[in-house]
């Protein structure tokens with residue numbers, strides 16, 4: 606996700622001439638640097654590279670594959686922590702800001718590609734029991750994935766550009 610050459614190789618070697626209906630950008634990283642005193646530029650760049658720049662690079666790389674598909678749905682797995690309106694807790698600078706950047710880029714993508722019939726969604730998957738979410742999270746990975754898939758399959762161009770959770774409920778920007 607953080608290596609444009611690797612993304613280009615994937616498309617060249619695996620996706621030449623392949624029509625895609627859906628693309629889900631799911632990979633992401635968190636950061637142990639939570640407080641301002643810990644947030645270095647190197648850490649910001651590491652987290653932004655995977656969480657914000659990578660999803661845009663992948664989307665750009667597979668655009669022609671999606672144009673050849675029928676559904677033209679792009680799902681960016683973001684986080685509610687990327688909401689600026691709901692940020693009352695502070696901290697987690699790199700993670701929050703990288704997901705806010707992803708949300709903003711997805712909105713621009715949605716506007717640019719609307720005329721071609723694309724539906725570009727920024728989806729918070731819920732709090733999920735994974736390495737990142739931890740053991741206390743209420744949702745299993747299977748439950749979250751099932752909800753996201755359901756949302757994705759039902760997605761219509763009317764939802765293009767939305768920031769929603771796994772149940773399709775809108776989240777404040």
Ligand SMILES: NC(=O)c1ccc[n+]([C@@H]2O[C@H](COP(=O)([O-])OP(=O)(O)OC[C@H]3O[C@@H](n4cnc5c(N)ncnc54)[C@H](OP(=O)(O)O)[C@@H]3O)[C@@H](O)[C@H]2O)c1
Pocket residue numbers: 606607631632633634655682683684685729730731732733734735736737738739742
């Ligand atoms: N879990 C939650 O509660 C929660 C809440 C909100 C949003 N999210 C978002 O949901 C997505 C999935 O998170 P998760 O909970 O499954 O996290 P996770 O348990 O930490 O797994 C992260 C996944 O991303 C992959 N990844 C990380 N860096 C990568 C890179 N540079 N290139 C390719 N793949 C890379 C990892 O692959 P390897 O295993 O090969 O490293 C792993 O499969 C993320 O975007 C996360 O921000 C999760």
